[in-house]
Amino acid sequence: METAPVPSTIAPEAGPEDFQRFHEYRWDLDVEFLKGVVLACGGLNALERTGSKAEIILHSRIFYFARLAGVSMPYVGYKRWLRDNRQFKPVDWNLLDLLCDKKDAQLSRRAPPAGSAGSISISRDSPEAQREKDAWFHELYDGGLFDPPAAVQEQLSAAVPSWQAAAPKGDLYVDHRGSAGVEKGKDEGGAPYPERFAQIIEAIQSGKPVEGIQEIPNNIARNPDTTPFGKMAAPKKPWERSSAEAKSAAPDYTTIDKSFPDAEPEH
Known part of the structure; x- marks a missing residue:
């Protein structure tokens, strides 16, 4: 599936028509998104039917949609849109059920080893799962609309002096060109x-030569007095054989050149 490139700047805020487009996107068919959600939840074995996992899915949808469509979906704005449009049901818990069912199907085919973290999720029809679901829906529709990033920004704004807040804003960039x-x-x-x-x-x-820098040729001239063989005989070691034995056993170097070959002309 082809996705839009990652925007290089901050994505624009979502408009009224973007909320429905964001809600009706087929999240259950986007394999790349589902894989990312599993990683965000801590892996397949960490999936469970809890409100915290449903919140992770909601935040993952917001992050993924900004990369996919280039639109920044506000967390509080989307929750407010759901409250004003009750005909649109939240999809986050359905996606959580889908992933938990996939996890349970894999674990049922292979028994987890003793002491492993993997375990079958609580059934979607169990009282425990239903309590978690009801609590999450209650918080979604009737809880306080609290946007953590916005709240932090408000605290930072309150700490800024009025004269600094009124100062003109500019990019921290110096053009060195x-x-x-x-x-x-x-x-x-x-x-x-x-x-x-x-x-x-x-x-x-x-392309001119730089003054003070010596040009080094590719071929270095050899000293004509230098030969492959030294002029002095190496002293014998105490464990070496006598000179007669060493001379008879010495290899024949008659085929070795007594001097270095002439340097090749520079092309």
Whole structure:
């Protein structure tokens, strides 16, 4: 399935038509999203029918939709939209049931080893699961509308002095292009380079040799007095054989060149 590229800037806020589009998206058919939800919940074995897992799914949907559609879905705004449009039922618990059923099907095919964390989820029809579901729905429809990021932002805003809040806002970015001149080491309105540094830059850009830098050739000239064999005989070790034995056993070096070959001409 082809997805939209990740936006490079903050996604715009969702409009009225985006809430229904976000709600009616086929989350149960998006394999990439479901895999991400399983990881966000702590893995397949950690899935369970609880309100906290349903909240993780809701936040995962908001995050994924911003990447998919380039629209930032407000957490509180979506909950308020659900309260105003009761004909649209929340899908988060249904997705949780779907994933828990998948987990139970896998565990039933292979018995988990003793002491492992994997265990069959509580049944969707059990009283415990029903209590968790009712509590989550009650909080969704009748609980307080609390947006943690917004609340933190309000606290930060309250701590900012009035004079600072009224100050003009600007990006913390300095354009260095004005001082990175390429002609004579300077640009209009920019600070010039040091003269020596500007000369080096100009020489490199024009392909000229840089003053003070020695050119090293590819082939190094050899000293004609240097040969592959030394002029002095190496002293014998105490455990070495006599000179007669060593001479008779010595290999024949007559085929070895007595001097280095001439250097190849430089192309």
